[in-house]
Amino acid sequence: MSDQKTPAWAVAEADALAARSVNCEPPGALAEKLAEKRPLRVKLGVDPTAPDIHLGHTVVLQKLREFQDAGHTAVLIIGDWTARVGDPSGRSSTRPMLSPDEIDRNAETFRRQADLVLDPERTEVRSNGEWFAGMTLADVLALTSHVTVNQLLRRNDFATRMADDRPISMLELVYPLMQGYDSVMVEADVELGGTDQLFNLMLGRELQARMGCPVTQVSLTMPLLVGTDGVQKMSKSLGNYIGVTEPPEEQFGKAMSVPDATMAEYYRLLVPAEPGPTGHPAAEKRRLGRLIADRFHGPGAGEAAEEHFNRVTRDHKAPDDVPEHVLGPDDPVHLPALMVAALGLPSNGEARRLIQQGAVSLDGVPVADLDVARERLSGAVLKAGKRRFARLVAGD
RNA sequence: GGGGGGAUGCCCGAGUGGCCAAAGGGAGCGGUCUGUAAAAUCGCCGGCUCAGCCUACGGAGGUUCGAAUCCUCCUCCCCCCA
Numbered sequence: 001m002s003d004q005k006t007p008a009w010a011v012a013e014a015d016a017l018a019a020r021s022v023n024c025e026p027p028g029a030l031a032e033k034l035a036e037k038r039p040l041r042v043k044l045g046v047d048p049t050a051p052d053i054h055l056g057h058t059v060v061l062q063k064l065r066e067f068q069d070a071g072h073t074a075v076l077i078i079g080d081w082t083a084r085v086g087d088p089s090g091r092s093s094t095r096p097m098l099s100p101d102e103i104d105r106n107a108e109t110f111r112r113q114a115d116l117v118l119d120p121e122r123t124e125v126r127s128n129g130e131w132f133a134g135m136t137l138a139d140v141l142a143l144t145s146h147v148t149v150n151q152l153l154r155r156n157d158f159a160t161r162m163a164d165d166r167p168i169s170m171l172e173l174v175y176p177l178m179q180g181y182d183s184v185m186v187e188a189d190v191e192l193g194g195t196d197q198l199f200n201l202m203l204g205r206e207l208q209a210r211m212g213c214p215v216t217q218v219s220l221t222m223p224l225l226v227g228t229d230g231v232q233k234m235s236k237s238l239g240n241y242i243g244v245t246e247p248p249e250e251q252f253g254k255a256m257s258v259p260d261a262t263m264a265e266y267y268r269l270l271v272p273a274e275p276g277p278t279g280h281p282a283a284e285k286r287r288l289g290r291l292i293a294d295r296f297h298g299p300g301a302g303e304a305a306e307e308h309f310n311r312v313t314r315d316h317k318a319p320d321d322v323p324e325h326v327l328g329p330d331d332p333v334h335l336p337a338l339m340v341a342a343l344g345l346p347s348n349g350e351a352r353r354l355i356q357q358g359a360v361s362l363d364g365v366p367v368a369d370l371d372v373a374r375e376r377l378s379g380a381v382l383k384a385g386k387r388r389f390a391r392l393v394a395g396d
Numbered sequence: 397g398g399g400g401g402g403a404u405g406c407c408c409g410a411g412u413g414g415c416c417a418a419a420g421g422g423a424g425c426g427g428u429c430u431g432u433a434a435a436a437u438c439g440c441c442g443g444c445u446c447a448g449c450c451u452a453c454g455g456a457g458g459u460u461c462g463a464a465u466c467c468u469c470c471u472c473c474c475c476c477c478a
Binding site (some may be wrong): 194357 | 404423424426427431432433434436439440441442443444445473474
């Protein structure tokens with residue numbers, strides 16, 4: 001086990017595989033494993049709590065892909081059972097539980113989207129329901145016998161909540177054990193995760209050792225990608241995310257709205273092969289937006305998205321592909337109702353407000369009236385706010 | 397088992413009988429500015445074809461001319477003691 005015996009090539013390879021990571025624990029362990037010259041089993045667990053993958057997920061997925069490209073096996077664990085519990089990591093409060101149906105649907109979507117980053121050929125997909133569904137109470141007790149509450153409470157999320165007298169559910173306490181047991185079952189050599197996962201990953205290592213698993217895993221954690229708000233970590237529920245399946249124009253637009261200070265981190269974590277930003281922030285952000293759109297929608301998508309952006313956002317013009325909306329028989333037309341129908345606004349009141357605030361126009365001419373003659377609407381482009389459009393056409 | 401505290405709009409949080417569609421903050425949306433960045437600034441922010449009406453302060457009843465505010469029961473949550 002002495003570090004001296006680890007060959008230099010293995011150390012170099014370990015360094016390369018640990019690029020951009022925050023932790024790679026324990027020190028030297030990855031190199032030792034690589035020195036064994038066998039394909040490592042690299043585990044990544046994802047809880048299908050939200051169906052869509054966003055760029056934050058891709059940071060870790062990309063790392064997993066790098067392991068695949070180096071000849072190792074990716075073990076993607078869909079946490080259909082852990083999702084029922086809710087991971088407390090990085091959370092200040094308990095998560096709501098999801099219904100089995102919801103979980104299944106999410107898992108399916110997630111799996112499909114993960115293949116945008118991973119090499120499906122070298123991905124072993126498992127569901128932890130495989131081993132959790134059939135567990136008896138005796139099994140569960142045996143599992144819990146390996147850790148102490150004190151040990152679990154040392155974890156930061158719990159410690160601060162204890163200090164603040166905020167609730168910690170039993171289920172949450174069990175979560176790290178479940179995740180750790182996954183590692184035992186798939187015999188993971190390496191487990192990847194965000195920095196918030198370090199505790200869970202280390203516990204997995206301990207469980208493996210205590211439960212007689214032939215390997216103990218290396219914990220490799222990646223930085224958490226900050227959201228488009230530049231403040232909180234990217235997450236669907238905070239609405240500060242860029243989804244991998246979003247339309248390229250959306251991705252480009254969202255990339256443009258990222259704070260300047262955050263841009264360098266996006267370059268580093270999302271497009272590590274590209275040179276970082278050195279020019280004018282606006283130009284570099286455009287490049288970033290193009291790279292992101294290209295990556296998930298193919299070459300050329302970025303350029304098209306940028307043109308769309310120029311047209312709609314910079315020049316305040318309607319895009320080429322304005323969706324059509326067929327007018328009803330009313331005359332005059334009640335504009336708020338029309339806006340709800342044609343533009344998907346949440347309520348007539350919202351539409352009414354936009355009109356009052358001068359945010360609504362017909363063919364570029366601001367509208368102030370709530371009721372508009374049908375004749376004036378027919379054939380016109382209705383616009384509300386910066387980027388909601390509909391081309392109105394007369395019905396029959 | 398005993399005692400105490402709490403549940404308010406997307407989130408946090410004020411409000412303890414009328415002046416409450418409910419302070420304040422955050423988030424969000426819109427206008428101006430701009431690089432859809434930051435900063436600034438003005439406005440909106442329950443629903444309704446809207447000077448009015450309707451629905452709302454955990455749930456169900458009740459007291460009252462009038463209840464987010466008082467009473468009863470219920471549900472859920474937190475803390476302390478055991």
